[in-house]
Amino acid sequence: MNHQQTFSASRVALQLAGRLMPSSHKDWMQAMIAEYETLPHGVSRWQFALGCLQTATYIRCKTRLALALIGRISIGVALIGMGLVGLFWSSTASPSSFTNLICVLCLIYAAIGIAGLFSLNWLSRLAAGGLFLSSISWGFLKLGLIPALGIRPAYLSALSIEASGMMLSLLLITAYLKLIHDDAGRTHGPV
Amino acid sequence: MKRNRPPSKSTLRVLETLLSEPHADRYGYELMKTTQLKSGTLYPILMRLTDRGFLESSWRSSPLTGRPPRHAYRLTQAGLAFAQSAILQDGKTVSQPKRKRRA
Numbered sequence: 001m002n003h004q005q006t007f008s009a010s011r012v013a014l015q016l017a018g019r020l021m022p023s024s025h026k027d028w029m030q031a032m033i034a035e036y037e038t039l040p041h042g043v044s045r046w047q048f049a050l051g052c053l054q055t056a057t058y059i060r061c062k063t064r065l066a067l068a069l070i071g072r073i074s075i076g077v078a079l080i081g082m083g084l085v086g087l088f089w090s091s092t093a094s095p096s097s098f099t100n101l102i103c104v105l106c107l108i109y110a111a112i113g114i115a116g117l118f119s120l121n122w123l124s125r126l127a128a129g130g131l132f133l134s135s136i137s138w139g140f141l142k143l144g145l146i147p148a149l150g151i152r153p154a155y156l157s158a159l160s161i162e163a164s165g166m167m168l169s170l171l172l173i174t175a176y177l178k179l180i181h182d183d184a185g186r187t188h189g190p191v
Numbered sequence: 192m193k194r195n196r197p198p199s200k201s202t203l204r205v206l207e208t209l210l211s212e213p214h215a216d217r218y219g220y221e222l223m224k225t226t227q228l229k230s231g232t233l234y235p236i237l238m239r240l241t242d243r244g245f246l247e248s249s250w251r252s253s254p255l256t257g258r259p260p261r262h263a264y265r266l267t268q269a270g271l272a273f274a275q276s277a278i279l280q281d282g283k284t285v286s287q288p289k290r291k292r293r294a
Contacts, residue, residue, distance in 0.1 A: 028238060031248070031262030032230070035219040037255075040260065048223075051230025058235055 012035075020056035022063050027058070072123065075173065076116035080127040083110025094177040098155050105159060112170070120181060124174040131167035134160050198277050201228055202236050206274040209246075209266045216251060216263035237264060244271030 086106030116123040137160040240246040
């Protein structure tokens with residue numbers, strides 16, 4: 001491996017460290033990059049860059065940003081999994097208004113799960129929206145919409161209670177994860 | 192509640208180096224060479240000391256053209272007192288003879 005390759009690879013490691021480092025410690029990352037530029041080419045740069053990567057990982061874990069990230073992805077994967085299982089079940093069961101309702105609910109869960117994989121803000125917004133809709137779904141009965149769609153009111157009652165509980169839990173968990181995320185993002189870098 | 196643990200051996204090495212010339216600006220690479228610590232160990236220590244107000248850091252422009260400004264570190268007054276007491280405490284611990292076990 002020549003010097004040029006070593007140099008490039010170590011820079012990639014440094015860039016990865018920059019990505020991993022929380023925004024509250026970006027100034028420290030700049031300090032490390034500035035120090036890296038003064039190092040002689042070769043192994044010392046490699047060692048330094050790997051150390052920076054180690055530091056960035058440590059800070060990320062320490063600030064609990066990793067917990068918020070793992071939590072968000074786990075929720076997303078769980079909701080997508082739940083949605084897929086529900087869709088599989090409703091496709092194999094005999095078609096009825098109940099299976100149709102389950103199918104719609106599972107599609108909504110999977111969509112929320114996909115949003116959760118990308119953004120915590122979207123997860124909490126969709127959970128709040130879902131909670132609102134499921135809690136007012138009782139009102140649809142009075143409007144006469146449900147019998148018109150061929151859905152039994154008893155099914156809707158049961159599913160709206162289930163969906164409300166689900167969305168409320170999701171909203172509480174995302175609120176906690178957002179709290180961790182915002183707390184970790186507070187700036188306390190060097191002067 | 193924050194724990195009041197004694198500083199680690201690596202932290203003591205950094206404090207000793209900074210204390211040898213308390214009013215001089217030190218750079219990361221220089222500290223790495225003097226303390227024989229890797230960047231993955233040194234920078235978390237520097238961050239912790241800065242967070243606790245024992246270290247002040249500032250950007251210093253490089254005398255070489257085309258080089259970015261570097262981050263320089265120096266002990267604060269609180270840091271100076273902390274470093275002195277920590278090193279003194281460590282010296283006492285090392286020189287203290289081990290207690291004999293009762294039979």
